[in-house]
Amino acid sequence: MMPQPETARADGAGIELVPIGIVRNGARTPDDVPYNGAPSTLVMYPDYAGATAGLAPGFIWVITWLDQADRLPYRVSPTGARGSFSSRTPTRLNPVAITVAGLIEIAGAELRVDALDVCDGTPLLDVKPYVRDFDCVFGPADPAWRRASFPNQRLARLVRTIERFCGPLNPALALAARLALAADQDLDTPANSPELSWECACSPEVAGGIQAVSGAPLGSSRFHLIADKQRVQVSHARGRTVEYHILAVPALSAAVLDAPEHTLFVRA
Numbered sequence: 001m002m003p004q005p006e007t008a009r010a011d012g013a014g015i016e017l018v019p020i021g022i023v024r025n026g027a028r029t030p031d032d033v034p035y036n037g038a039p040s041t042l043v044m045y046p047d048y049a050g051a052t053a054g055l056a057p058g059f060i061w062v063i064t065w066l067d068q069a070d071r072l073p074y075r076v077s078p079t080g081a082r083g084s085f086s087s088r089t090p091t092r093l094n095p096v097a098i099t100v101a102g103l104i105e106i107a108g109a110e111l112r113v114d115a116l117d118v119c120d121g122t123p124l125l126d127v128k129p130y131v132r133d134f135d136c137v138f139g140p141a142d143p144a145w146r147r148a149s150f151p152n153q154r155l156a157r158l159v160r161t162i163e164r165f166c167g168p169l170n171p172a173l174a175l176a177a178r179l180a181l182a183a184d185q186d187l188d189t190p191a192n193s194p195e196l197s198w199e200c201a202c203s204p205e206v207a208g209g210i211q212a213v214s215g216a217p218l219g220s221s222r223f224h225l226i227a228d229k230q231r232v233q234v235s236h237a238r239g240r241t242v243e244y245h246i247l248a249v250p251a252l253s254a255a256v257l258d259a260p261e262h263t264l265f266v267r268a
Contacts, residue, residue: 019123020048021109023064027119030068030090035153036160037115040101042124049109051127059130060103062116065123066095086143097122100130102164138215147190155181155257158191158213165212171249174256176209178264179244183234186242186267195237197222201229202246231268243268 025040027033042062044052069090084092102114111127148154158177159169166173180191189196192215200207200223207225210232216223230246244265250256256264 017065017125019045019065019125020051020127021045021124023116023118023120023122023124025116025118025120028121030119033117033119034115036156037099037101037117040113040116040118042111042113042127044109044111044124046109052106052109052111055103055106055111055127055129057103057105059100060111060113061126061128061130061135062099062101062113062124063126063128064097064099064116064118065125066090066092066097066118067121067123068119069095071095096125100135138217142190142192151181151185154184159257162209162212166208169253170205171251171253171256172203172205173209174253175246175249175264176206176213178256178261179206179232180210180213182244182261182265183242187234187236187240189236194222197224197235197237199224199226199233199235201226201231201233203228206232206246232265 021042021044023040024043025038027038069092071091071093090097097118099116099118101116103111104114105112148157155177158180159174162173162177163169183189183196184191187196191210191213196214198210198214198216200210204225211218211223214223218225231243232246233241233243235241245268246265247263249264250259
């Protein structure tokens with residue numbers, strides 16, 4: 001049975017949203033959704049299966065209707081200091097979610113993606129190809145609230161960012177994530193803040209990972225790549241600097257992420 005359209009009101013005019021499919025991932029409630037999203041399958045309803053023609057593995061925009069979300073407040077803080085437009089809260093005036101996901105496999109009317117932060121059964125509204133020329137803005141800093149509360153959460157976000165920009169994680173990229181987390185903690189500033197400048201005297205692989213999380217293009221005043229001396233220096237605009245000397249790097253990415261910090265690098 002085809003779903004009934006969702007309806008909304010805007011300036012007195014009706015808006016009709018017809019779900020084209022459903023998300024399947026096993027996360028029954030919002031609390032079940034993993035921190036960085038769950039591997040998911042977008043299952044198209046039969047009438048819309050032909051819309052997948054021409055898609056190829058890569059990245060796509062996934063637009064969903066958060067049917068389990070509340071639709072009441074438009075302020076997300078008691079003081080009114082931040083409204084829903086400055087937040088990624090699912091509690092919105094219209095609970096529409098848009099997520100960039102890695103399209104891994106296309107099987108007829110089913111699209112398998114790497115991660116979505118929505119529940120199982122979430123109505124699917126649309127899928128659009130991710131077009132780098134239009135959609136990619138390299139280097140903007142995250143809003144202040146985006147900084148995760150716990151180091152393990154920050155590391156998970158750094159790893160995901162690196163994988164999105166650099167591809168599958170390897171030990172050098174994992175080390176870049178650990179160095180970025182250390183700078184975040186030592187300078188009390190997110191790695192992609194415009195207040196941080198990075199001097200990478202390290203391997204190109206580590207430098208590439210740092211470039212991904214710092215959002216600083218090669219050649220900018222915030223990112224310098226010099227001869228490999230197994231050293232990374234991070235400077236804050238307000239004058240503080242921290243320097244890391246790289247030690248031995250484990251052969252497995254998971255080992256790099258789990259290793260005690262002092263076995264990976266030391267501060268100068």
